[in-house]
Amino acid sequence: MESLLEFFSFSDHNVQSVVIGSIWLTASCAIVGTFSFLKKRTLVGDAVAHSVLPGVCLAFILSGSKNPLYLIPGAFLTGWLSLVLIDKIVAHSKIKEDTAIGLILSVFFGLGILALTYIQHTDYANQSGLDHFLFGKAASIVREDLLIFSVIAIILMISVILYFKEFMLISFDEEFAQSIGVPVRRIELLLTTLTVLAVVIGIQAVGVVLMAAMLITPAAAARFWTNDLKILMLLAALFGAFSGISGAYVSYTAPAMPTGPWIVVILSTIAILSFLFAPTKGTLFRLLKQVKIKRKIKDENTLKTMFYMGEELSSFYHPMEVEEMISKRKMQKSSLEKSLLRLKKEGYLEKEKTGWVLTKAGKEKGQRIVKLHRLWEVYLTKYLNIAPDHVHDDAENIEHVITPELEERLEKLLNYPETDPHQSKIPY
Amino acid sequence: MSAEIENPVLEIHDLTVTYSKKPVLWDVDMTIPKGSLAGIIGPNGAGKSTLIKSIMGLVPIASGYIKIFDKDLKEVRKNVSYVPQRGSVDWDFPASVVDVVMMGRYGHLGFFNYPKKADKEVALDALRKVGMDAYKNRQISELSGGQQQRVFLARAIAQQADIYFMDEPFAGVDAATERAIISLLKELADKGKTIVVVHHDLQTAPNYFDWMVLLNTRLVAHGPTQEVFNDENLKETYGGKLTLLSEISKLLENKRFPAREAK
Numbered sequence: 001m002e003s004l005l006e007f008f009s010f011s012d013h014n015v016q017s018v019v020i021g022s023i024w025l026t027a028s029c030a031i032v033g034t035f036s037f038l039k040k041r042t043l044v045g046d047a048v049a050h051s052v053l054p055g056v057c058l059a060f061i062l063s064g065s066k067n068p069l070y071l072i073p074g075a076f077l078t079g080w081l082s083l084v085l086i087d088k089i090v091a092h093s094k095i096k097e098d099t100a101i102g103l104i105l106s107v108f109f110g111l112g113i114l115a116l117t118y119i120q121h122t123d124y125a126n127q128s129g130l131d132h133f134l135f136g137k138a139a140s141i142v143r144e145d146l147l148i149f150s151v152i153a154i155i156l157m158i159s160v161i162l163y164f165k166e167f168m169l170i171s172f173d174e175e176f177a178q179s180i181g182v183p184v185r186r187i188e189l190l191l192t193t194l195t196v197l198a199v200v201i202g203i204q205a206v207g208v209v210l211m212a213a214m215l216i217t218p219a220a221a222a223r224f225w226t227n228d229l230k231i232l233m234l235l236a237a238l239f240g241a242f243s244g245i246s247g248a249y250v251s252y253t254a255p256a257m258p259t260g261p262w263i264v265v266i267l268s269t270i271a272i273l274s275f276l277f278a279p280t281k282g283t284l285f286r287l288l289k290q291v292k293i294k295r296k297i298k299d300e301n302t303l304k305t306m307f308y309m310g311e312e313l314s315s316f317y318h319p320m321e322v323e324e325m326i327s328k329r330k331m332q333k334s335s336l337e338k339s340l341l342r343l344k345k346e347g348y349l350e351k352e353k354t355g356w357v358l359t360k361a362g363k364e365k366g367q368r369i370v371k372l373h374r375l376w377e378v379y380l381t382k383y384l385n386i387a388p389d390h391v392h393d394d395a396e397n398i399e400h401v402i403t404p405e406l407e408e409r410l411e412k413l414l415n416y417p418e419t420d421p422h423q424s425k426i427p428y
Numbered sequence: 429m430s431a432e433i434e435n436p437v438l439e440i441h442d443l444t445v446t447y448s449k450k451p452v453l454w455d456v457d458m459t460i461p462k463g464s465l466a467g468i469i470g471p472n473g474a475g476k477s478t479l480i481k482s483i484m485g486l487v488p489i490a491s492g493y494i495k496i497f498d499k500d501l502k503e504v505r506k507n508v509s510y511v512p513q514r515g516s517v518d519w520d521f522p523a524s525v526v527d528v529v530m531m532g533r534y535g536h537l538g539f540f541n542y543p544k545k546a547d548k549e550v551a552l553d554a555l556r557k558v559g560m561d562a563y564k565n566r567q568i569s570e571l572s573g574g575q576q577q578r579v580f581l582a583r584a585i586a587q588q589a590d591i592y593f594m595d596e597p598f599a600g601v602d603a604a605t606e607r608a609i610i611s612l613l614k615e616l617a618d619k620g621k622t623i624v625v626v627h628h629d630l631q632t633a634p635n636y637f638d639w640m641v642l643l644n645t646r647l648v649a650h651g652p653t654q655e656v657f658n659d660e661n662l663k664e665t666y667g668g669k670l671t672l673l674s675e676i677s678k679l680l681e682n683k684r685f686p687a688r689e690a691k
């Protein structure tokens with residue numbers, strides 16, 4: 001708790017750098033990653049992330065320094081090279097893109113690990129820390145890094161704002177984009193460059209191994225909450241930033257802990273929560289909706305059954321017993337009883353000593369369902385030439401779906417027929 | 429059989445297109461007159477989509493040239509509209525109906541510009557024309573196939589072009605949508621716009637189009653519908669007469685000969 005307060009008071013300059021740095025890194029990865037997510041280019045992000053490792057090591061060996069001013073160009077170089085090679089392999093051989101990506105990813109990552117091992121066995125003064133690029137270490141962000149990270153993050157965000165229209169267009173419909181004269185190749189190139197840049201700065205906090213998750217997961221989680229691309233990007237950035245702060249906190253309180261896995265665990269938790277609880281698209285919401293629909297159908301069937309019984313008795317307001325209803329329509333007793341109680345609460349039924357009685361509203365609702373059922377049967381036989389003995393099951397479903405507008409059109413179209421194909425009277 | 433016409437809005441000369449050395453279109457020579465509603469007809473894999481894509485500069489061409497309004501595509505791009513096959517995009521993309529239609533205005537906007545009020549009005553008007561204005565804020569993922577096709581059509585109308593190329597706009601749409609689309613296309617053609625439609629239903633084709641292009645890797649025939657839409661041409665388009673050509677195609681693919689000598 002104390003560490004939490006200390007952390008969030010930002011009194012320590014180091015904490016400031018770590019927090020601000022982490023937010024920049026994770027948010028800009030999330031924003032640029034939105035397009036990787038929409039273009040379903042997950043694997044490419046993964047390949048770039050792994051391929052920056054040899055560049056980082058090479059830059060370190062050549063410069064002998066861990067300053068991002070040297071490491072970033074190195075990372076950028078091999079990250080880019082990997083993409084060019086993937087493109088060349090696909091264009092000039094029969095190897096498919098996913099295979100080429102796998103190939104390049106493992107070769108470059110292998111080279112990176114090799115270089116890392118080499119560095120660790122030589123006595124470079126400050127070699128310790130380079131292995132943080134594997135799994136990330138937010139706490140290693142220092143004040144001098146911050147300026148560079150901020151500049152890159154701002155370049156990334158401004159580019160996305162300026163080229164938003166074009167990025168959206170090539171993500172949705174590349175051929176159309178090309179047909180209206182968008183220089184698709186150049187825009188792709190720009191987007192790829194931005195992705196490489198985001199990866200290059202992002203590895204400080206997340207590490208190369210889990211970088212792909214950092215690019216994709218925020219957008220994937222945000223997709224559950226919105227259908228608007230701009231809001232989606234904002235949300236993704238927020239999710240990214242939140243995971244960044246959390247990662248920074250973990251890194252601050254437990255310096256031995258790598259940050260990347262923590263950031264990714266937090267992102268995944270956000271994604272899972274979104275998957276479960278987001279309105280409309282979330283699983284829980286869908287389940288609830290299904291349950292509601294099932295209940296509605298059950299209740300309408302109960303009223304319908306009571307209406308049928310009323311037709312036979314020539315009296316709709318006669319008390320009816322549960323057993324009678326079950327003999328008329330196969331229903332589970334417990335579920336029927338629940339349905340009856342619900343309908344009573346809604347004012348469609350009354351309970352009397354000798355059984356259940358329809359209220360006026362209940363009778364009308366039951367009547368409407370029966371009417372729709374029979375009208376639909378007429379429609380099917382008359383307009384689709386379906387045999388009368390085949391239409392009942394279809395009408396069983398449709399009767400619950402027809403809206404008042406459709407009901408009106410159906411009545412007009414059929415011109416208020418007297419009876420259905422089985423000669424039952426249609427009640428109006 | 430081919431038709432010579434004066435002042436064609438589309439002229440294709442000696443077009444050959446290959447996919448990794450395998451010829452998909454071979455020596456296509458054709459013209460389309462202004463104001464026609466033209467159908468490109470042929471079996472699956474005949475190269476119909478490829479023909480449209482090569483006109484739109486989406487696939488590299490091995491030889492030949494294409495002129496639209498007697499110019500290169502680059503010079504007249506704003507007057508040309510392309511409607512890809514509906515299945516070529518991801519309809520789960522986070523966008524609303526009006527967002528997609530607005531894309532039809534992007535070609536007129538250029539970099540760093542965002543749609544203005546006038547552009548929005550054009551987009552809404554296009555939606556009205558296809559009977560989708562009530563759905564303008566709907567998510568595209570919630571649309572039926574017919575509605576998706578109408579949205580694509582609205583996007584094309586929003587481009588305010590003079591010539592339209594549409595890839596299978598009737599594939600997988602309901603009968604009502606098909607009728608609505610064809611009457612809209614006829615209306616456009618009556619106003620002097622040229623419409624080129626890839627279509628594969630032979631039943632409806634002669635009623636829809638006044639100009640036809642029968643295609644199966646090579647051009648079988650093209651011209652006014654009543655002149656070219658006959659049994660003989662259809663047999664040639666759909667029949668097995670092309671075995672020799674397809675065998676040579678395969679040979680070229682395997683041996684990796686260039687279909688054309690490099691210039």
Ligand SMILES: Nc1ncnc2c1ncn2[C@@H]1O[C@H](COP(=O)(O)OP(=O)(O)O)[C@@H](O)[C@H]1O
Pocket residue numbers: 447448452470471472473474475476477478479
């Ligand atoms: N991108 C591609 N790469 C390789 N072959 C392709 C590609 N696109 C289409 N083809 C092949 O080219 C031929 C023509 O395709 P297409 O123009 O789509 O035909 P259609 O639209 O008439 O059905 C087919 O044999 C198809 O398999």
Ligand SMILES: [Mg+2]
Pocket residue numbers: 476477478
């Ligand atoms: Mg096609």
